Amino acid sequence: MQDKDNSIFNRKRVSVKDIVIMKQKLEKISVLTAYDYSTASICDRAGVDILLVGDSAGMVMLGYPTTNQVNMEEMLTFCSGVSRGVKRAMIIADMPFGSYQISTSEAIANAIKFIKVGCHAVKLEGGIEIIDTVKAIVKTGIPVMGHIGLKPQTTILSEGYRLQGKTKISGLKLIEDAKALEEAGVFSIVLEMVTSEVADIICKNISIPTIGIGSGSSCDGQVLVLHDMLGIYEDIKPKFVKRYAEVSKSIFEAVSVYISDVKSSKFPDEENIFHTSPAELEQIRKTLKEKKI
């Protein structure tokens, strides 16, 4: 864990420019999801570059079956908690399904809502098919992160969770999408479950950073869902997830010990309780006696 003497704490807020320069300097970009004040604050103190308030919050925090159910109001609540916990990392809000597909003006209005609660950029899933929306949000002055490859909001409706870029048609489409997004002004692109070969071609053919999830090591940065890498969310475990901790086991054990301590009156003990002074207690007893209570 990085401590306060580490130079990372002397750095200012990570900006769009910093992220783009990191690609040029071949410095890898670390990205994690965050959905609440406390964990966002820990990730920020550890020095993560970007915190993504992903729509995965719908599954991980609210137990929805897919990312499609989470709505604007719920996402804004997650974003405002994260923004209060973070001093250095850039905060990116995932625009939920339905918040940018209906009209360009609605997409802009929703993107602005995320900026108002303290986010610094928004992420949208899609390539050429959403290019006008991306351009309009960028024109408003809001930095946009693209997201291609497996797009949980739409790809899974038709195909399920499938690796992308395995065929000539799929690979070329991804490369065209990445190019179009770069031209539209996005500052970086998430590549989700793209074959490492196609991801490598994309990374070498665009000047903005790519952030991979299940897309190999050529990407300029990596993102993982925090609850996956900490071993908290156990419903699905994709192959690309590396477990850095087994937090659900720790929570389970701690909660089991707590229950047993409560049942056996081991908790609370002297360390956890408060006292009335003997003099005040005597007064209370005396008064009770006088009032015959």
Ligand code: KIV
């Ligand atoms: O919602 C999310 O967490 C994401 C990442 C997996 C990139 O979009």
